[in-house]
Amino acid sequence: MAMDRRVFLVLLLAGCADTSPQGPLTAISPAPPPAPTPQTTVTPAPTPQTPVPAGELAFDTWMQDFRGRAIAAGLSPDLLDRELGGVIPDPRVISLDSRQPEFSKPVGDYIRGVISEDRVAIGRSKRDQLDFLSQIESRYGVPGDILLAVWAMESAFGQLQGNFDVVRSMVSLAADGRRRAWAEGELIAALKIIDSGEVTRAQLKGSWAGAMGQTQFIPTSFRATAVDFDGDGRRDIWGSDADALASAANLLVRGGWKRNVGWAREVILPPGFDYSVTEGPREIPAWWEARGVRRADGLPWTAQDAASPAMLILPAGATGPAFLALPNHFAIRTYNNSTSYALGIGLLADRFAGGAPPITPWPVETPLSMSDRMAAQIALARVGFNPGPADGVIGAGTRRALRAWQQSQQLPADGYLSNDMVARLKAQAGISP
Incomplete structure (x- = not known):
């Protein structure tokens, strides 16, 4: 161990001042004492202090505050010490959370990516292999093809589940602050899962955003809706296909899934249609038929669909396919509140069942840059x-404002932000191209 600097200096000074010979004293008369030497007081140099980075201080402050909230939520100090001791934020999670794509993929491109021939072939093969699928459908009323589509979209049929430590991911997102309330709720749920003994910390793996298992449940969804369908006493959405798909069915039912009702139907709109009703009223198909809307396949509505309220959606604007979204479209959106996602699930499920692509083709579109999307909103x-x-x-608020502006300009008020709409808005608002 290094000698303390101050002690070393004292000993050094004392040693330098001691000039007497070593050994016994003689009877020789001592020489006159030397003139006193002025003594200089030596002040030890202060030990430099390394400042604690602001990020670490903020993290420590958040952790202390969170600990109080976690204990109030029923978690024990011992559990918190064991699971959170030494945990630091994962910079990968912060980076992924803050990253927004520079270009927004057009919905047609998105759907074409979702419904690949390989994915359709695998899904149809799974339909034939999984004997428990019909049992899940019977119990929950969710078609097996919908569940297969969720499985395909969320984890490539269980092959890509994510390998992030869910607890550390939630700590990272909560401490970062952008989604603190949500992330803290998910962190508490994850810790309660561990505390229950149902799943170990090592098993609690998922995406960077905390979605876990074959059907990508966040911790609160796992606690509320995961089920043990294979009867082994564990709700295993990681290793059990049956548990994963039954849990997805249960989540959809809790999200409002209606048995024997469709998810959406493609429709054809008449010339001169009032596009401003897009994403507006939810009315039964007869109401829409009175306004000239017809099913694209020419088939009649089933009794259950005919009695269900439906909303018109134009995912690619007036030039692309139009759909009447039935209640189960919105149940799918409890998984991911995105029109494109719900369309992807429904259209992929239709293909598993032997259905055809939309009759109206998806338009060829140029992706919009982030700067153009923001400029349109500013305009x-x-x-x-x-x-x-x-x-x-470009969410519901932007589309609603865009439809109102389109109406004011005597344009088809479909709420679809194309490159042409961006250019028109910039010109009117005086924003340089």
């Missing part, structure tokens, strides 16, 4: 139509 606000924050996310 809408400047000309008096509130789209919400200029974040580049």
Whole structure:
């Protein structure tokens, strides 16, 4: 161990001042004492202190605050010490959470990527192999093809489940602060799963955002809706195909899935149709038929579908396929609140069952850049139509504002942001191209 600097200096000074000979003293008269030497007081140099990075201070502060909230939520100090001791944020998670795609993929490209021939072939093969699929469908009322589509979309039929430590991912997102309330809720749920003994920390693996297993459940969804369908006493959405698909069915039912009702039907709109009703009223098919809307396949509505409220959606605008979205479309969106995602699940399920692609083809579109999407939102606000924050996310608020602006310009009010709409908005708002 290194000698303390101050002790070393004291000993060094004392040694330098001791000039007497070593050994016994003689009777020789001592020489006159030397003149006193002025003593200089030596002040040890202060030990440099390394400042604690601001990020670490913020993390420590958050962890202390969270600990109190976690204990109030019923978690024990021992559990928190064991599972959170030494945990630090994962920079990969923060990077992925803050990353937004520079270009927004057109819905037609997205759907074409979802419904590949390989994926359709695998799904049809799984339909024939999994004898428990019909049992799940019978119990929950969710068609097996829908469950297969969820399975395909979420984890490539269980092959890509993610290998992130869910607890560390939730710690990272909560400490970062952008989605703190949500992430803390999921972190508490993950810790309660571990505390129950049902799943170990090592087994609690998933995506960077905490989605776990073959059907990508976040921790709160696992606690609330996962089921043990194979009867082995464990809800194993990681290793049991039956548990994973039955859990997905249970989640959809809790999200409002209606037995024997479809998810959506492609429709043809008449000339001169009022596109402003897009994403508007939810009315039964007869209401839409009175306005000239017809099923694209020419078939009649089933009794259950005919009695169900439906909303018109135009995912690619007035030039692309149109759909009447039935209640189960919105049940699918409890999994992922995205029109494109729900369309992908439904259309993929239809293909598993032998259905054909939409009759109206998807238009060829140019991806919109982030800067163009944000510019369109800024332009809408400047000309008096509130789209919400200029974040580049074209959600319901932006589409609603865009439809109102399109109506004011005597344009088809389909709420679809194309490159042409971006250019028109920029010009009217005085934003340089």
